[in-house]
Amino acid sequence: MNQPDNPPVKSRLPADQRRKAIVDAAVQLFAQNGFRGTTTRQIAHAVGVTEPVLYMHFETKRDLYSAMIESISSGTPLASCDPICHHTGDDAVFTSIASGILRWHVEDPTRIRLLLFSALEGHELSDLFYQGHIVPFMKTLAAYIERRIEDGAFRRVDAYNAARAFCGMIAQFGQSLTVFRTPCPEDSRKEVVHQMVAIFLNGMRKPEDTRE
Amino acid sequence: MNQPDNPPVKSRLPADQRRKAIVDAAVQLFAQNGFRGTTTRQIAHAVGVTEPVLYMHFETKRDLYSAMIESISSGTPLASCDPICHHTGDDAVFTSIASGILRWHVEDPTRIRLLLFSALEGHELSDLFYQGHIVPFMKTLAAYIERRIEDGAFRRVDAYNAARAFCGMIAQFGQSLTVFRTPCPEDSRKEVVHQMVAIFLNGMRKPEDTRE
DNA sequence: ACGCTAGGATAGCATGCGCTAAGTTGCGGT
């Protein structure tokens, strides 16, 4: 009578696996509906168990949220420092960074949605992610820009502001694609990235006749 | 007994004034907590009346939300086309636009919060605002950039992508200030805007020796 | 073969939600 409708599923899982399954389901639902918009029943149903099972692993709904935050936060970083390390020319570096940021957004919109939801709802992912991922990367990028300024390749501007400008225009584009669902075909995106990188690099490079 | 605690307030308002008061309170609460995170009781309490009063003016909570959307949507636009019309040099134009966008964000974070919440929660403000404000402005800005390209002042790039890049970096900065609460002193903001405008304009201007 | 325990289901509590029926009162018009 209480037979599940999909019969050949292993009904009982060891604690750690079940816990992981719960967190995974929670990620999707919290990203889609936010903390307040997601019910514990929804999560339980998505996992294929009943509510009390959630409470065997997490004391409260918020504890589950926090655990999910941690899971997300330890996942794919927004931007990788790799392109900076394997430096093969500014164009390659910044194109690679931009592609990475954009991929982070569109490949799985779950992440940006979760980040925005938690920032708006005042949860801790905001800070955890911002301080843990964004700021460190921005500092690395700023350091790279600083180096290029010292090289004489870039104009003398505040490196962190320049990094902010670059990441900002890419991130905003990624956000408009995922959160605001602006339509934009795949290859057109590459073109946008290409042009943004071009504008930025042109803006950073030293003009022939300096004029203030 | 049911006397309100602030005595010299005219307790009864004509329908249109009460309606406006409700919408105003709803704006603040929906911006702070989202649609699902805001209760009709909260709104009623903020207005200083009881719940049924809300339902004298709006059939459902969602209707109130829609009315509030309309109210916000007919308010201050994200960006004004004025600086483009009163064109007094690229630097002045883009600095003015950037300041306007940033002001729209920080002057009253209610707006950006509402926009993001409604996009995430899948309400209609997203499209209403995006199609009604952002897209038209972007097109105007793109047209201006196009003109400057024809003038020979800017490099040949897709004008809309350039507009996206410019607005994106400013908007993302505004978002980080308001939504993610990144600390940044007032005069430091001006500096950020200044540098972003400089990077963008430098990137757009034709280099002396064109090289592809 | 079978007991023990970890993994799970049933049922339900207390609270708060959106919303409403019905009654009450301040206030402008005559």
Place this chain on the structure above:
DNA sequence: ACCGCAACTTAGCGCATGCTATCCTAGCGT
């Protein structure tokens, strides 16, 4: 002065929520 109505309140319905007390059972070790 007082009537009528618009503005507002009281009380509460039905339902969903977060969470829990209680019981059940699959499946492993022996």
